[in-house]
């Protein structure tokens with residue numbers, strides 16, 4: 526386990542490299558994709574050769590419009606000898622890189638971890654982690670400054686999408702004055718914020734409506750309205766012709782219920798693997814503490830778990846832990 530380095534130290538190391546790979550966590554969200562592209566394109570503008578990877582082998586369709594999104598591929602099985610470093614973005618622990626990514630981090634000549642997960646395990650040779658930052662892109666920005674990157678519109682597009690998505694369109698309490706100053710600075714490059722927001726939030730495929738209908742019909746309100754949750758089996762997803770990407774932001778549909786403190790989604794992924802998304806709406810209930818009881822992690826207000834077991838068993842165990850957390854509230 527490493528320690529945290531400064532922006533200047535990391536910038537100095539990166540400045541000396543000619544060819545680097547950037548990888549994010551699997552099932553990438555806007556911050557993962559935006560940070561990958563923002564950093565990648567910035568390094569490219571400094572004359573470096575870049576490789577952009579994630580375990581899914583592409584950016585999710587909804588981020589297709591970001592400049593450079595098509596450059597993202599699956600990581601190779603073995604470390605390419607000519608690449609000098611692996612930079613991980615928005616990834617709290619190696620297993621979230623996927624199997625090849627986890628292997629590559631051990632074989633890369635230099636690994637650099639740039640992240641904002643409070644639970645980050647400082648798994649790389651060099652680590653730049655700020656657990657209080659609203660998005661990984663917020664940690665990247667001072668690094669790009671230290672590298673003397675000339676902020677271009679493509680870089681600003683990506684970083685803006687990253688910050689916007691990780692702050693729930695600047696709605697979460699992580700939206701500090703510094704976040705708004707960063708957003709203003711990105712907007713100052715001339716990016717089209719109206720267009721980015723339309724593409725991010727107002728272009729949903731029909732499958733997402735089918736899923737929303739399913740969620741609204743089957744959500745469960747528990748604990749005198751303090752908990753709202755929804756479960757979906759593998760079989761039901763197949764009946765509805767839903768893909769992996771479709772089930773991403775389900776928890777955001779139910780978390781807006783008035784009076785709910787915790788929202789949870791229980792999704793059967795495959796062969797007895799259950800994925801759980803947890804959201805808290807009150808700072809007193811830290812869902813990353815609940816997630817860590819089941820081997821998961823994340824942020825105090827947003828966390829996740831992947832665990833083996835039956836949907837029923839896993840759900841009742843997690844709901845019990847949520848119950849206990851709520852019962853311990855003052």
Ligand SMILES: [Mn+2]
Nearest residue numbers: 556615661691
């Ligand atoms: Mn993030």
